[in-house]
Amino acid sequence: MSPKLPPIAEFYSADNFQCEPSLGWMLRQIKQSMVCQADKLLGKHDLTHAQWAPMLRLRFNGSMSSAALARELAMDGGAMTRLLDRLEAKGLVRRERSVEDRRVVMVSLSDAGLAAMAAAPGVLSQVFNAHLAGFTDQEFRTLVDLLQRMVANGHAIRDAGLTSETSSLVDRDD
Numbered sequence: 001m002s003p004k005l006p007p008i009a010e011f012y013s014a015d016n017f018q019c020e021p022s023l024g025w026m027l028r029q030i031k032q033s034m035v036c037q038a039d040k041l042l043g044k045h046d047l048t049h050a051q052w053a054p055m056l057r058l059r060f061n062g063s064m065s066s067a068a069l070a071r072e073l074a075m076d077g078g079a080m081t082r083l084l085d086r087l088e089a090k091g092l093v094r095r096e097r098s099v100e101d102r103r104v105v106m107v108s109l110s111d112a113g114l115a116a117m118a119a120a121p122g123v124l125s126q127v128f129n130a131h132l133a134g135f136t137d138q139e140f141r142t143l144v145d146l147l148q149r150m151v152a153n154g155h156a157i158r159d160a161g162l163t164s165e166t167s168s169l170v171d172r173d174d
Helices: 023-045 049-061 066-072 077-089 111-131 137-160
Strands: 093-097 105-109
Touching: 023 049, 023 111, 049 066, 049 077, 049 105, 049 111, 066 077, 066 105, 077 093, 105 111
Parallel strands: none
Antiparallel strands: 093 105
16 A cells, blocks of 8 residues: 555646756755865865765764665665775775675774764754754754655655656545
């Protein structure tokens, strides 16, 4: 059975769609700005976004398989392997075969990786707070709630295996 989704919104249409004020465009601009600012500050720790993004996941999630890490970051397996090769060469991560399943490679931060990521929460907090300048506490909480709803909708769409051809077939609470 398909997941129940709220009725599809009708904020956009082919007739009124414009790229630059669209939600996707704005979210992309925000992400690019945050990554750029974080890169400037984390670059002082010899880390690029390509490097600190997976290391941040490992810092907060602990050891995980390279395949799971690739999925979390929407990267293909080959790109993840090359990135992990670079991080391992810098001594920031270590890879070990799973004892339960030798086909699975588990990735974790090394002591040097943990030390390199020590600054990340403070840097990212500074970057996020700068982007939230002028927001009230209530506006911030509302924004987070709204974005969480969008994330949940995205997960439901993904889990239902929706495409543009099948989206009208999902059970709805109309």
